Amino acid sequence: xxxxxxxxxxxxxxxxxxxxxxRSIDFIPDSERHGKIRQQGIxxxxxxxxxxxxxxxxxxxxLGLSVATTILxxxxxxxxxxxxxxxxxxxxxxxxLPQMIQSRAQFGYRGVILPLAMALFTYLIFMVxxxxxxxxxxxxxxxxxxxxxxxxxxxxGFALAIYGYDWLHLAFKVxxxxxxxxxxxxxxxxxxxxxxxxxxxxxxxxxxxxxxVFAYSASINISYAPVISDYSRYLPRNTPYWRVISAVFSxxxxxxxxxxxxxxxxxxxxxxxxxxxxxxxxxxxxxxxFGTIIVVLASLALxxxxxxxxxxxxxxxxxxxxxxxxxxxxxxxxxxAASVFALVCLVLxxxxxxxxxxxxxxxxxxxxxVLTPWTIVNLIDYFLVRKGxxxxxxxxxxxxxxxVWGWRGISAYLIGFLASVPFWNLSFYESPFAKAHDxxxxxxxxxxxxxxxxxxxxxRSIDLKKNAVAVAASEEKLAAAGLxxxxxxxxxxARGEAW
Numbered sequence: 001x002x003x004x005x006x007x008x009x010x011x012x013x014x015x016x017x018x019x020x021x022x023r024s025i026d027f028i029p030d031s032e033r034h035g036k037i038r039q040q041g042i043x044x045x046x047x048x049x050x051x052x053x054x055x056x057x058x059x060x061x062x063l064g065l066s067v068a069t070t071i072l073x074x075x076x077x078x079x080x081x082x083x084x085x086x087x088x089x090x091x092x093x094x095x096x097l098p099q100m101i102q103s104r105a106q107f108g109y110r111g112v113i114l115p116l117a118m119a120l121f122t123y124l125i126f127m128v129x130x131x132x133x134x135x136x137x138x139x140x141x142x143x144x145x146x147x148x149x150x151x152x153x154x155x156x157g158f159a160l161a162i163y164g165y166d167w168l169h170l171a172f173k174v175x176x177x178x179x180x181x182x183x184x185x186x187x188x189x190x191x192x193x194x195x196x197x198x199x200x201x202x203x204x205x206x207x208x209x210x211x212x213v214f215a216y217s218a219s220i221n222i223s224y225a226p227v228i229s230d231y232s233r234y235l236p237r238n239t240p241y242w243r244v245i246s247a248v249f250s251x252x253x254x255x256x257x258x259x260x261x262x263x264x265x266x267x268x269x270x271x272x273x274x275x276x277x278x279x280x281x282x283x284x285x286x287x288x289x290f291g292t293i294i295v296v297l298a299s300l301a302l303x304x305x306x307x308x309x310x311x312x313x314x315x316x317x318x319x320x321x322x323x324x325x326x327x328x329x330x331x332x333x334x335x336x337a338a339s340v341f342a343l344v345c346l347v348l349x350x351x352x353x354x355x356x357x358x359x360x361x362x363x364x365x366x367x368x369x370v371l372t373p374w375t376i377v378n379l380i381d382y383f384l385v386r387k388g389x390x391x392x393x394x395x396x397x398x399x400x401x402x403x404v405w406g407w408r409g410i411s412a413y414l415i416g417f418l419a420s421v422p423f424w425n426l427s428f429y430e431s432p433f434a435k436a437h438d439x440x441x442x443x444x445x446x447x448x449x450x451x452x453x454x455x456x457x458x459x460r461s462i463d464l465k466k467n468a469v470a471v472a473a474s475e476e477k478l479a480a481a482g483l484x485x486x487x488x489x490x491x492x493x494a495r496g497e498a499w
Contacts, residue, residue: 057263416451
């Protein structure tokens with residue numbers, strides 16, 4: 001097998017922007033692979049260059065921490081969460097499939113419905129949070145009806161999702177370059193004292209609050225884990241692992257850290273509690289109208305991430321249906337799945353949830369609870385157990401190598417998830433442990449430890465020789481069908497003995 005040593009040759013980036021994407025949950029052939037690694041960094045940088053990331057910076061100040069301590073908590077939590085996010089990104093080019101299709105290897109052809117449901121729940125949470133932030137912000141700033149705002153931004157996000165992969169990457173790229181100078185200017189104005197504010201109150205360090213900031217920050221990028229490969233799966237198959245991992249890590253880490261730091265400063269010095277309103281006010285300290293410009297750009301970035309959530313939700317929905325009844329992917333089915341998801345989110349974000357802070361607090365916590373055991377199972381299987389070797393053909397075979405119900409992945413997930421319940425801390429449920437320790441929430445650490453150990457133990461019974469034979473047969477079939485041109489290998493995963 002050929003070893004990856006260089007960047008793959010670039011193919012035409014777009015076929016036709018006038019036409020929507022034709023692929024969905026099916027394998028991306030080598031002939032359709034395109035794009036550059038740096039686009040991944042831009043995409044995930046822009047994903048966090050919006051007001052939800054700014055709002056994360058409010059949490060530490062609200063919990064009584066200082067600016068410096070809050071930023072430290074953000075940085076450490078962000079490093080932790082972004083590592084998981086970036087590792088998943090490397091799976092897209094190699095496998096050419098949406099992220100959750102690949103989870104059939106751990107959970108089974110039908111068993112994958114468990115992580116699919118958890119992923120869809122997370123997409124819904126973040127979609128609703130985005131709608132709430134935008135409708136409240138635009139009402140407060142411009143007096144626009146919350147219902148009108150919610151409908152408009154949902155429709156834009158839906159349209160981006162329908163046109164698909166290349167349109168999303170293009171939108172993120174354009175918004176990145178448009179918004180970057182304004183965020184740089186605002187940051188410089190803050191650093192050099194141009195944004196007037198009250199003196200920051202004296203705060204005291206507390207471990208409970210610090211861990212809370214750590215968890216909030218970690219949850220932002222961990223929540224992207226189920227969608228990462230959706231946006232890297234068109235890259236050439238021989239894209240080097242570490243280059244795509246580093247690009248995604250850099251984009252996701254630096255943008256969230258930057259935005260949260262701005263939010264931390266504004267919460268401490270301006271008493272900010274609404275991300276859009278506070279960014280608007282701070283921006284207008286530079287000159288009248290600057291705040292409006294940066295708010296519009298930040299809102300468009302948030303709308304783009306809504307398109308991202310709708311796009312990935314349709315892939316999850318179609319995968320779920322396909323797990324029980326064979327489904328031929330078509331544009332109409334993709335559009336229908338996206339329509340249903342967008343409509344549900346619109347209803348919830350417009351008429352059910354009206355409190356931004358409740359939505360953010362519980363939403364970030366719940367996304368961390370439901371995704372952590374999945375992410376550790378998936379990554380252990382990919383990097384330590386099978387070392388990136390998956391039979392693509394078998395992932396589409398309900399009675400094939402990976403089985404109907406993957407008892408190993410399901411058991412590890414459920415045991416890890418249930419082990420965390422006694423440590424939860426939510427607005428509607430405070431566990432005995434949280435009550436006894438001043439609302440301390442270590443649920444995600446328990447999940448990582450328990451689910452990870454359980455899967456490491458049960459995965460020792462996997463027949464890796466049988467897996468290797470299936471991988472070779474799968475590549476032969478894909479090559480015979482003209483879907484791939486050659487087998488590849490990566491020395492990073494080849495090192496060491498099989499688990």
